[in-house]
Amino acid sequence: MRQDVVRIFMERFNNYEEISKEQIRIFLLEFYPAMKDTSFRWNLYKLKNAGYITKLSDQKYKVNIERKKIKYTIQNKQIEIYEMAQKFNQRVLLDSKYYRRDYQEMLNISIWESTILNEFTTHQTLTQYVFIELNKYRIEEFFFYLKEHANEWYVTRDYKNEQYQLESENKVIILLPLVSRAPLEKENLNQKFYVTVPKIEKVLVDIFHEKKLFNWYDRYNLKEIYINVYEKYNIDFTTLLYYARNRGKRSEMIEFINSIWGEEFVW
16 A cells, blocks of 8 residues: 555544544545455555554444554663663763763664564574664773673674674674664663663664675565565654665665555655
8 A cells, every 4th residue: 555545544534533444445445446345455454454443343443543663672681781881871971071961862872683673574583683872982982891891791893894792692782873863762671671772764774774784684685674564563754764864875765665665655
């Protein structure tokens, strides 16, 4: 289903407590005049599966204003590193003689694990990659801070790929620069502890842009991930393209998305 049709559907019906199957059919006929019953059932399935509507009965549906978001799972050992990063940031903030109102934002830290993508692709990674992103000017200092405090990890610099990383068993933590104005959100892991994680739009742009870093995904795998994320979760394409522009990849991203959905995808 075209993205513009979905957007208009949500704008038109988001204040309705419930809508009928016939109302949905009449709406879709505005955009697909030759729509047959099989196509209608398929479009209805797409709306349900993507979380835009919930079935109440055979003929009634509820419009969901908020669609489900991807859930992050982060292991305890990685949480320990994240907490070290927070302590490091607090120390840097307290020691700074040049404190500004926006300084805390400069010290944002984001964390996520590559295993969240296993849900969306047949290509499963054996090694668990954890990405911790922070201000690019703090990475080297944080790297040496970890060498002192992260005793259970082998802390090293990968000169070939120009990145700092920590290794332990089949887990690798990679330190990366956090791009300015990256789309982030707070995730409540256990009702007590919040971490900053990337929104799904950021993950999708990063795996497309950082081909050397995510070299286990070829173009087919990337398309598979995009399609499956779109089927299950909410993608804000305005946010995605804004971040892609920050990374200098907006036109390439539009071309890639159009290669997946073709002319049916309207911006």
